[in-house]
Amino acid sequence: MSVMEYNGGSVIAMVGKDCVAIASDLRLGNQALGITSNFQRVFPVTNRLYIGLPGLGTDVTTLRERFRYRVNMYTIKEERDIQPETFAHLVSSTLYEHRFGPYFIEPVIAGLSKAPSGGFKPFIAATDLIGCLNFAKDFVVAGTASAKLFGVAEGLWEPDLEPEDLFETISQTLLNAVDRDAFSGWGAVVHVITKDQVVTRTLKGRMD
Amino acid sequence: MARRYDSRTTIFSPEVEYAMEAISHAGTVLGVLAKDGVVLAAEKRVTGKLLDLSSAKDGGGYGGSGEKMFLLNSNVIGGVAGITSDANSLVNYARTVAQRHLLQFNEDIPVELLAQRLCDMKQGYTQYGGLRPFGVSLLYAGYDPHYRFQLYHSDPSGNYSGWKATCIGANNGTAQSLLKQEYKDDIGVEEAIGLVLRVMSKTMDSTTLGSEKLEFAVLTYDEVAKEPKAKIYKPADIDALLKAQGLAKDEDTEMKS
């Protein structure tokens, strides 16, 4: 069995109108055996930027700690928040450093970037496990349910969704996709990022 | 444990003595430990009218002007007195040490451990040949779950000690005797702010206090977020605070003089 499926878990991010959303399931297992239904794999980077780290559990923790270190050093020296584009390249280069012995993680990044005009622009991106960036305009998916997520998202997503509608869309997409995946599920967490706030909701899911 | 014994009597190498002497002329930094927080204040030396301060005007990302007060980690504020370039280097080192601790243990570095790590380095520079010591004293205002609020002082020799209230830099003797008279063991953070400002106004050379000469910071505990809250005041906040404390400069007297 593949290392990428050893612990299970999936993440999705979507663009809305002046907002973005990122969501993940909460399962961590040992192959078919469930260990916990409260494993967080989506982490805040700044007040307007989140990263999801689906893949091998140990690398979720390692990369989370590594990115936190790099971002804290960046913030404390620059005295400003890191921008999503900059952070995406930090993620990419960190993963590519391990090109021939990679971290088994396919990160998903979602945030709002500061536009020169002073406003905020939605940003989402994903990379493969060696850091090849994919900037998308609609949605990105990763994890053991990625194939199913693609299918449902393709059907449900539409442009310029307001925050509440985006929340409904991403939640339905995730919950329905993970129900068809044995290694993802057991509840979910959704973050909707707007310029003023981040709304985080924990969702109940099927427990089988 | 804080080194209590050798902070006064030890004779150091001439270089360390020079560093200590230099610090006693530097801008004053004062710290007071309260039961629910720690307060720091520092005197900025005005270098000259032509110095371009536009980048520091509204304070950097963390407040302050980046001269005397630094956020060393989310749970520790540092106040520095001495050679600025040495101080910057130490601050950078402290931040790296704190972040490495976070990486290794997934917790904020305990305050005393951070002071120890800086002192290990400072001590090294007093011992190995061909190097000059760091010409910097620091005050560390911090919080950790082991000992809650703490205030430490470290000097160029690598000595450090924990304090209820202390002062480094110019006129530190005057300030310390004032603190000794006025400090109470159960002092709250609001009282401590008043005490710090009163002592500062008596210690500083100038007759009036203002944000152009003063830096100010408070560390408290945010009961909602369950984490320490470090606030380094921006210039506007300092002026507002001074006004509230009745220590702001009187505009009429300024006009007359």
Place this chain on the structure above:
Amino acid sequence: METSFALTGKGYVIIAADTTAARSIVKMKVDEDKIKELSSHLLMSYSGEPGDTIQFAEYVERNIRLYQIRNLYPLRPAAAAAWIRRSLAESLRSRHPYSVNLLLGGYDIADHKPNLYWIDYLGTVVELPFAAHGYGSYFALSLLDRYHNPEASLEEGLATLKRCIEEVAKRLIVSPDRFKVKVVDKDGTREVEL
């Protein structure tokens, strides 16, 4: 087969590990203690590749002790878990990784809460109300899903643990016959007889 369980209750963590030391199909020893007392309020059970287990457990034990000697207070359970996890994660990508699975139970004297961490040889760490390693986990986890109570007294907790051990004795082909049980609470660590 090697099995270990742990569960939290009101102000305590119980850790139980079987006491057999085996080489291939042969039982070499039946009174092996596989739960180390890392500090006054921290317990760690270890299982996995013979040799690796003791090497790694002693490496952890000595480093936790060193931290306490240097700083006069021990690492908090969460910090210890993070450090141990990192050691395993770094070992995983080395020439010879340790294959050791751990249960780390501690009582945090700073915030007065019991903590239990499930750690595997990859460096995966999860904080849980109850946990298990080895073949016993397949029987015990579903049983604990039903009977675990985070507010249970120590007596009730030990009774639940007993159910787990009996279930494993009943259903597992090669079941361990003895378990060592240790408890950590506000008063520190101690061994208990079931």
